[in-house]
Amino acid sequence: MPLVRVSALHKYYGDNHVLKGVDLSIEQGEVVAIIGRSGSGKSTLLRTLNGLESINDGVIEVDGEYLDAARADLRSLRQKVGMIFQQFNLFPHLSIGENVMLAPQLVKKTHKAEARQLAQKMLDRVGLGNRFDAFPDQLSGGQQQRVAIARALAMSPKVLLCDEITSALDPELVNEVLAVVRELAREGMTLVMVTHEMRFAREVGDKLVFMHQGKVHEMGDPKVLFDAPQTPELANFIGSVA
Amino acid sequence: MDFTLWDIVRNLLTGLQWTLLLSLVAFVCGGLVGLLMLVARISDNTTLRVLSRGYIELFQGTPLLMQLFMVFFGIALFGIDVSAWMAAAVALTLFTSAFLAEIWRGCVESIPRGQWEASSSLALNRYEQLRFVILPQALRIAVAPTVGFSVQVVKGTAVTSIIGFTELTKTGGMLANATFEPFLIYGLVALGYFILCFPLSLGARYLERRLHAAG
Numbered sequence: 078m079p080l081v082r083v084s085a086l087h088k089y090y091g092d093n094h095v096l097k098g099v100d101l102s103i104e105q106g107e108v109v110a111i112i113g114r115s116g117s118g119k120s121t122l123l124r125t126l127n128g129l130e131s132i133n134d135g136v137i138e139v140d141g142e143y144l145d146a147a148r149a150d151l152r153s154l155r156q157k158v159g160m161i162f163q164q165f166n167l168f169p170h171l172s173i174g175e176n177v178m179l180a181p182q183l184v185k186k187t188h189k190a191e192a193r194q195l196a197q198k199m200l201d202r203v204g205l206g207n208r209f210d211a212f213p214d215q216l217s218g219g220q221q222q223r224v225a226i227a228r229a230l231a232m233s234p235k236v237l238l239c240d241e242i243t244s245a246l247d248p249e250l251v252n253e254v255l256a257v258v259r260e261l262a263r264e265g266m267t268l269v270m271v272t273h274e275m276r277f278a279r280e281v282g283d284k285l286v287f288m289h290q291g292k293v294h295e296m297g298d299p300k301v302l303f304d305a306p307q308t309p310e311l312a313n314f315i316g317s318v319a
Numbered sequence: 320m321d322f323t324l325w326d327i328v329r330n331l332l333t334g335l336q337w338t339l340l341l342s343l344v345a346f347v348c349g350g351l352v353g354l355l356m357l358v359a360r361i362s363d364n365t366t367l368r369v370l371s372r373g374y375i376e377l378f379q380g381t382p383l384l385m386q387l388f389m390v391f392f393g394i395a396l397f398g399i400d401v402s403a404w405m406a407a408a409v410a411l412t413l414f415t416s417a418f419l420a421e422i423w424r425g426c427v428e429s430i431p432r433g434q435w436e437a438s439s440s441l442a443l444n445r446y447e448q449l450r451f452v453i454l455p456q457a458l459r460i461a462v463a464p465t466v467g468f469s470v471q472v473v474k475g476t477a478v479t480s481i482i483g484f485t486e487l488t489k490t491g492g493m494l495a496n497a498t499f500e501p502f503l504i505y506g507l508v509a510l511g512y513f514i515l516c517f518p519l520s521l522g523a524r525y526l527e528r529r530l531h532a533a534g
Contacts, residue, residue, distance in 0.1 A: 127440055155442035166437035170455050179451060180441035225437075232441060 080105045080267055081126065081236060086135035088121055095121050097291035098135070103236070103284075106265045110278035110299060113288035114314060119271045122288065123238050126269065127151075127158040140235045156184060159229030160238040163245050165221040167213040173224045174200065174209035177231045184232070199227035203257050219250030223257055230261075237261065239270035275318055279303050287311045322498050327507065334490030335511045341486055342473045342515070344408050349415025349472070356420035361427055363445060371420065378417035384478050386410045391482045407479035407486075415472050422468060426461040427453060463527035470516045470523075477512070487511050 079102035088096035095118045103109055113119045124130040126137060128144060128151040137144040142154040168176050177196035181187040187195065200206045203223035205216075213221055222242055229237060239258065243251045255277055262268055262281050272278055278285060278299055285299035287310075295302065295311045306312040359371035378386060390413075391406035401409075430453050438448045480489035491508035495501040 129436055129439060151439075152442050152444060155440060158440075160437075160440035162433060162437060164431075164433050166431075166433035168434065168437070168452055168456075170459070180443060183447050183451065184442045228441070 079103055080107075080140055081269070082136075082138045083122075083126075084136050086122070086125065086137065087133045088118075088125060088130060089133050095291050096125070096132075099291075099293055101286065101293060101296075103267060103269065105235075106267055107283045108262045108268045108281055109270070109284045109286060110282040111269065111271045111286045111288060112273075112275070112278065112314070113294075117288040118291045119286075119288040120240055123240055123269060123271050126236070126238055127155050127160055129160070152184075156232060157235040158238060159232055159234035159236070160240065161222070161225050161229055161242050163241040165213075165218070165225045165245070167221055167224055167228070169213050172210050172212055173205065173216070176213070176224060177228045180228070181231050195231055196227070199231045200224070202230065203227045204253075217250060218246045219253045222246065222254045226254075226257055226261075236267045236269060239268060239272070241271055241273065243272070243274060273318065275303070275315070287314065289314075322494070327494055327498065327504065330490055330494060331487065331504075331507055331511060334485060334487040335515075337485060338473070338476050338487040338511070339515065341404075341407055341411065341476045341479065341484070342469070345411035345415045345472050345476070346469055348408070348412040349419055352412060352416035353419030353423065356416055357423045357427070358449070360420060360424050361449075375417045375421050378413050379421065383410070383414050383475055384481065386414055387478060387482060403479070403482045403484040406482060407476070407484045411472065411475060411479070414475065415468075418468060418471070419465065422464050423457065423461050426457040426464070429460060430456050459530055463523050463530060466519055466526060467523040470519050473515050473519070474512060 081101070081103035083099055083101040086096050086099040087094070097118075099118075099122055101122075111119045111123065121130055125132050126139065128149055132144070132146055134146055139154060140157050142150065142157060144150075144154060167173070168179070171179065174193070174196050177199050178189070178192040181192045181195055182189065197206060197209060200209060203226055205220060205223055205227070208216065208220070213224070216224065225242075226237075242258075243254055246254065251274070255274065258268065258270075258277075259281055270278075282299040285295075285297060285302050286293055287295040287302070289295075289310050295306065295308050297307075302311065303315060306315060356371045356374060359367040360375065362368060387406065387410040390410040391401060391403070394401045394406070434452055434456065435448060438452045443452070476486055477488040479486060480492060483489065485493075487508055491504050495504040498504065
């Protein structure tokens, strides 16, 4: 039984048909890298998985939570699906510790002292345990992104969605974030990442999904697909980013 | 009957007190109603959004004087006796709330979409998002324009003299008729408004600079 199951997913923006029947299943502990050109629908697909984008047709199931065009219990779905963004999106008026504490306190009704301990543990995990009281604007981009990861982990999600999480970072800061993600993958976290880091996708990914014109054009083991793409579109794409 | 300068100033100061009180009431009540309108304006319920939009457009798109007449004479049609003070307070509250709601909506909308998306992803509901993520940030931006708008409220109270509410302008009018010294009297009236408004303008500018410097 897969952890995430997407079937016959359709999404329109007005007349623009951006997802044209996507099917995808993701097993517990799997690391899935979604690649494709801009406009291929890869980010939209990712954002439908926690209900940030509504869908027009099809079904999404995550660990028993069921979402289709008509109904969605987003509050319970989102407790199982964490998300990390390109622009970090930390809350600038809260210290980084409070950033991590907020959702467990509000959504899971965790007591303050307990939430504090949890936040400390999560920040330790991303190597920022000594910056609990710092504010987001006092941190580098790489550090902010690690806080965002800690903030998502504090809700103990079943799946973590990563939307181009290193694209806004200076090159020398990319590795500290990827190191954290690699560690999560090693610990068995289920990860779905839209990424431009092809080397990382190849090295850490269990499954590569190539999106093209709103569909899954090719899917398989990244180590195989990168060396031997089955379609000219994927070959082209790999050629253009390598 | 002769008026000494002290008599004039003493009477104007009494009028000034009523101007100040009316301004405070309008600002506090207008702020509370404005907050309700703001929440309706940015809610995810279409009916609420349309209603609050209509409310805001109505009171922004008509002169304060007409609003005052509508309240003063309109409520009387239902057989309820409204005092000039009551009508003035109600009309200014309506006027202030519409403008504040719109100012604050602008502040809320200037918060980046990513803040909504990140808090949605953490499973916060709409109330929690507003209360803990969006409004605290919007509030910082809103302080300076809100204090700036309070100047408009203070000056707006002058129109209530027309329905006979004896605030500063009305007091000045009565004194001018009695003393035949309109230039002196209205000069002092203007000075009275300036004494109320100037600190507010300074305050707004100070807050703007301080919050700007803070990033």
